[in-house]
Amino acid sequence: MENTITRSERCGTPLFPSKAASSSGGAGVCMMRTTWRSGQDESFIYFISSFLSSNSFRLNFVPIDPDFIFNCGGLSAAFVFITNWECNLIPYMFKRIQKLKEEFAHFYVVVTLQTKEQNDSFVHSYFRFGMELGRPTLVPVPDVEMGFEKIVKIALSLGVSKQQHAVWKLKAELNQAIGSIEAIAKASKEDILEKTDLSAEKADIIRRFFRDPKFYLSPKLS
Numbered sequence: 001m002e003n004t005i006t007r008s009e010r011c012g013t014p015l016f017p018s019k020a021a022s023s024s025g026g027a028g029v030c031m032m033r034t035t036w037r038s039g040q041d042e043s044f045i046y047f048i049s050s051f052l053s054s055n056s057f058r059l060n061f062v063p064i065d066p067d068f069i070f071n072c073g074g075l076s077a078a079f080v081f082i083t084n085w086e087c088n089l090i091p092y093m094f095k096r097i098q099k100l101k102e103e104f105a106h107f108y109v110v111v112t113l114q115t116k117e118q119n120d121s122f123v124h125s126y127f128r129f130g131m132e133l134g135r136p137t138l139v140p141v142p143d144v145e146m147g148f149e150k151i152v153k154i155a156l157s158l159g160v161s162k163q164q165h166a167v168w169k170l171k172a173e174l175n176q177a178i179g180s181i182e183a184i185a186k187a188s189k190e191d192i193l194e195k196t197d198l199s200a201e202k203a204d205i206i207r208r209f210f211r212d213p214k215f216y217l218s219p220k221l222s
Helices: 007-011 034-038 042-054 087-101 116-128 144-186 189-195 200-211 213-217
Strands: 028-033 057-062 068-072 075-082 107-112 137-141
Touching: 028 034, 028 144, 034 057, 042 057, 042 144, 068 144, 075 087, 075 144, 087 107, 087 116, 107 144, 116 137, 137 144
Parallel strands: 028 057, 075 107, 107 137
Antiparallel strands: 028 068, 068 075
16 A cells, blocks of 8 residues: 555655666656755655666756756656645745746646645635646645655656657658658659659659669769
């Protein structure tokens, strides 16, 4: 069960052991806001550092606007991580969220809600401050460790999706290129003349290049 797992056990377990390390020797970079760090318990910072290390992320402390920025697989994602729901800071939190969602294409808010009262306050505030569903994606969690695990999972998933899309795009381009070459190789001189603005002489050269071994194997002098 979730509540029986200790912090030390959780921070040493990679989320995606087979995907975390890239060819460069790591999953990516995690940048933590320096002012966010100063407001957290030191044991939680140790948990974060250990958890990132186990998932092959490098951690940097920098003066950024979001609480975290992850760069994974060539894609950057920003996060606000609210570890303590304080009613007196609600207007400031939502104003900050509204500002940051316009600055980052991939932006998520993770908020720790440990009681029913906090959850009710969060839901009421969400509509009071005119938030749009899905802009940004909001992730409520019952404790801070789970919250950070969610952040890393999102970052890793985005990175994997980006890499898979790049591979798919490359395959599509290669298939398109191969298909074009095959089409040219099968085309007659008349087809080439009809579908291009090449001269009859050049169309004949292209046809002979793909059809006549004596032509494409013989030395060419220009």
